[in-house]
Amino acid sequence: xxxxxxxxxxxxxxxxxxxxxxxxxxxxxxxxxxxxxxxxxxxxxxxxxxxxxxxxxxxxxxxxxxxxxxxxxxxxxxxxxxxxxxxxxxxxxxxxxxxxxxxxxxxxxxxxxxxxxxxxxxxxxxxxxxxxxxxxxxxxxxxxxxxxxxxxxxxxxxxxxxxxxxxxxxxxxxxxxxxxxxxxxxxxxxxxxxxxxxxxxxxxxxxxxxxxxxxxxxxxxxxxxxxxxxxxxxxxxxxxxxxxxxxxxxxxxxxxxxxxxxxxxxxxxxxxxxxxxxxxxxxxxxxxxxxxxxxxxxxxxxxxxxxxxxxxxxxxxxxxxxxxxxxxxxxxxxxxxxxxxxxxxxxxxxxxxxxxxxxxxxxxxxxxxxxxxxxxxxxxxxxxxxxxxxxxxxxxxxxxxxxxxxxxxxxxxxxxxxxxx
Amino acid sequence: xxxxxxxxxxxxxxxxxxxxxxxxxxxxxxxxxxxxxxxxxxxxxxxxxxxxxxxxxxxxxxxxxxxxxxxxxxxxxxxxxxxxxxxxxxxxxxxxxxxxxxxxxxxxxxxxxxxxxxxxxxxxxxxxxxxxxxxxxxxxxxxxxxxxxxxxxxxxxxxxxxxxxxxxxxxxxxxxxxxxxxxxxxxxxxxxxxxxxxxxxxxxxxxxxxxxxxxxxxxxxxxxx
Numbered sequence: 228x229x230x231x232x233x234x235x236x237x238x239x240x241x242x243x244x245x246x247x248x249x250x251x252x253x254x255x256x257x258x259x260x261x262x263x264x265x266x267x268x269x270x271x272x273x274x275x276x277x278x279x280x281x282x283x284x285x286x287x288x289x290x291x292x293x294x295x296x297x298x299x300x301x302x303x304x305x306x307x308x309x310x311x312x313x314x315x316x317x318x319x320x321x322x323x324x325x326x327x328x329x330x331x332x333x334x335x336x337x338x339x340x341x342x343x344x345x346x347x348x349x350x351x352x353x354x355x356x357x358x359x360x361x362x363x364x365x366x367x368x369x370x371x372x373x374x375x376x377x378x379x380x381x382x383x384x385x386x387x388x389x390x391x392x393x394x395x396x397x398x399x400x401x402x403x404x405x406x407x408x409x410x411x412x413x414x415x416x417x418x419x420x421x422x423x424x425x426x427x428x429x430x431x432x433x434x435x436x437x438x439x440x441x442x443x444x445x446x447x448x449x450x451x452x453x454x455x456x457x458x459x460x461x462x463x464x465x466x467x468x469x470x471x472x473x474x475x476x477x478x479x480x481x482x483x484x485x486x487x488x489x490x491x492x493x494x495x496x497x498x499x500x501x502x503x504x505x506x507x508x509x510x511x512x513x514x515x516x517x518x519x520x521x522x523x524x525x526x527x528x529x530x531x532x533x534x535x536x537x538x539x540x541x542x543x544x545x546x547x548x549x550x551x552x553x554x555x556x557x558x559x560x561x562x563x564x565x566x567x568x569x570x571x572x573x574x575x576x577x578x579x580x581x582x583x584x585x586x587x588x589x590x591x592x593x594x595x596x597x598x599x600x601x602x603x604x605x606x607x608x609x610x611x612x613x614x615x616x617x618x619x620x621x622x623x624x625x626x627x628x629x630x631x632x633x634x635x636x637x638x639x640x641x642x643x644x645x646x647x648x
Numbered sequence: 649x650x651x652x653x654x655x656x657x658x659x660x661x662x663x664x665x666x667x668x669x670x671x672x673x674x675x676x677x678x679x680x681x682x683x684x685x686x687x688x689x690x691x692x693x694x695x696x697x698x699x700x701x702x703x704x705x706x707x708x709x710x711x712x713x714x715x716x717x718x719x720x721x722x723x724x725x726x727x728x729x730x731x732x733x734x735x736x737x738x739x740x741x742x743x744x745x746x747x748x749x750x751x752x753x754x755x756x757x758x759x760x761x762x763x764x765x766x767x768x769x770x771x772x773x774x775x776x777x778x779x780x781x782x783x784x785x786x787x788x789x790x791x792x793x794x795x796x797x798x799x800x801x802x803x804x805x806x807x808x809x810x811x812x813x814x815x816x817x818x819x820x821x822x823x824x825x826x827x828x829x830x831x832x833x834x835x836x837x838x839x840x841x842x843x844x845x846x847x848x849x850x851x852x853x854x855x856x857x858x859x860x861x862x863x864x865x866x867x868x869x870x871x872x873x
Contacts, residue, residue, distance in 0.1 A: 447728050447729070448728075450728035450748075450749040450750060451657055451660065451728055451749055453749070453750040454657075454660050454726075454728075454749035454750035454751065455657060455659045455660045455663065456750075457750045457751075457752065458660055458663030458664065458667070458750075458753050459659070459663055461663070461667065461752065461753045461754065461816075461818070461821075462663055462666055462667060462753070464816045464818070464863075464866055465667075465670070465815055465816055471864050474863060474864050474865055474866055475864065475865045477866065478818075478864075478865035478866040479865070481818060481820075481866070482820065484750075485818075485820040488750045489820075492748070522800070523800065523801065523827070525799060525800075525801075526799050526801050526802070526839070526842065526843055526846065527839050527842070530839075530842040530846075
C-alpha cells in the first residue's frame, strides 16, 4: 500500500471511530443539558403556581408570570406590523432585571390600533447555549488529542521499518560479515526503498569483494617477480670485482625491492586479518609467548641497556589464534624496545583482563590518534613500514579487544584490554 | 648434495641453480609437476625444493607422492602463499621447511645445509670451519676447541654465516633469518650491527681470525679461504 493511502486510511478510520463515539457522547451530553434546562423551567413554573395559589388566600399581589404576560398598549406612534427585539424586564419574583425576547405586533381592534407585546425569557436558553458551546469545545479538544495520539501511534508502527532501515544504513559496514537484512514492510515506498537498498548494498559488497580479491591476487602475483628480482640481485652482489659505487647501486635497489616485498607481505597479512582468514583459535598462554619473545630480543634489550620489569598474573590464557597472538605481542614488544631510550624502562603487565606494555621515551611528536593509522611512522626510522601498530589494531578489532595509548610519567603506555567472557 | 628444484618460474629457478651451484651442490631444475614425478622416480636426491603452484599440478601432491613412496629426501617448500594453513599443511605432510616468496637465497642455502646435516648425519655432526666448530644439536660453538658463550641469536648468526661463507649476506637477509617475516625492520640493522659487533668480539677474543667483513651498504661477508 502506498504511504499516502496508508496515512489517509489510518486517519480516516481513526476519525470515523472517534466521531462516531463523539456523536453518541455529544447526544447524551446535549440531552442532559436540555433536560436540566427544562427541569429548571418546570421548577420556576412550580414556584409561580405555588405563589399564585398562596395569593388566593392572601392579600399579596399575584405573581406576574412574565412569560405569559401580554402587554397591550394603544399604538402611540407608527410601528412595524411585526418586530422581534431583546428587552430588559424587571422580574419581581427574582427581584432583578432579566433579558427577554419580545415580539411586538400591531393589532387593530375596532377602529383602534393596539400595540401588543409578548415575552419569552432568554436567560435559560442563553445558559444552555453557553453550555453547549463549552461542551462542543471540550469534545473537539478531546477529539483532536485522541486523533493526534492515535495517529502518532499508528504512524510509528508504519515508520518503524523506515527508522530501522535508517539505523541499519548508518551502521552499515561493507567489511562486515553479517548479512545485511532489512525488515519487511507492507508500505510500498518503504518496501521499494528496502529492495533498492538491498540491491545496492549487495552490488557494493560484490564490487568490494571483487576489488579485494583482485588486490589479493595482485599481491600474490607480485611475490614471484619480487623473488626473481631479489634472487638476481643476490647473485649480482656475489660478483667479487665490484667497485664501491656499484655496490651502493645494488644495495639501494636491493633495499628497495626488499622493502616492497615486506610491504606486500604485511599488506597481505592485514587483508587476511580483515577477511578473518585466521578462524581457528585456541587457548594461548601469553606469559610463555612474552617470555619467549623477550628472550629472542634479549641482545637488543641488553644493547640498549633497557631494564625489563614483568608483572604477570599466574595461569592466564586467552582464546586467540596463536599465530596472531604472536604477531600482536611481537609488534608491541618490539615497538616498546625501538622507541625506548638507552637505559630506559620496559614494563610489561599482564592480568586476566589486560595486557599493558610501557616504555620510557620523550613525548610523541604527533597526534596519538594517528598512531594506529597505516603508514603513519615517525620520521626517525625510514626503514619502518609504519604498519606494526596498524596490524596490532586490526588483530584487536578482530577479537573485540580494546587497544589504547597514553603517555604517563614519561612512559609510553600501550594498553590492550581483552574481551570479557 | 644433489638437489632437485621444482619451480616453474625459470628466472627464479636459474638463480637458485646458480647460487646453490656455487656452493658446490649439484642442482637439477624441473619446471613442471609430471617431469618432477619422473625424476623423483628415477633418481636419488638429497633435497627437493618445490613450489606449490605448478602449471600442471600441486607441489603438495608431489610431497605426498614422495612420502607414499617412502623416499628419503629433504623437502623445502617455496611458495607465494603465505598463510599459516598452507605452512602447517606443508609441514604436516612432511616438508622440512617452508619459505615464502620472495626469499633470500642465502636463507634457502642455510636451510638446505641444515636439512642435509640432519638427514646425512642424523644431526649429530659437527660443523668445522678452520678454527671454528659448531655443534648444531646443542647450539654450542668452539674456537680453537675452547667453548665460547654465545647468545641464541649470535649462535644462529654464526651458523648462517658459515653456511653462506664467502657470500655477500645482506642485512635484510640476516634480519629476516633471525626474526622472521612480519617484523617491522626499523632499527633491525642497528640490531644486526650490535649482534655482529658482539659476535666478532667474542670470536676475536679466543684468537679466531676476523672472518666477518663489512660490505659497504649491502651487508657482510664471512670470508675464509
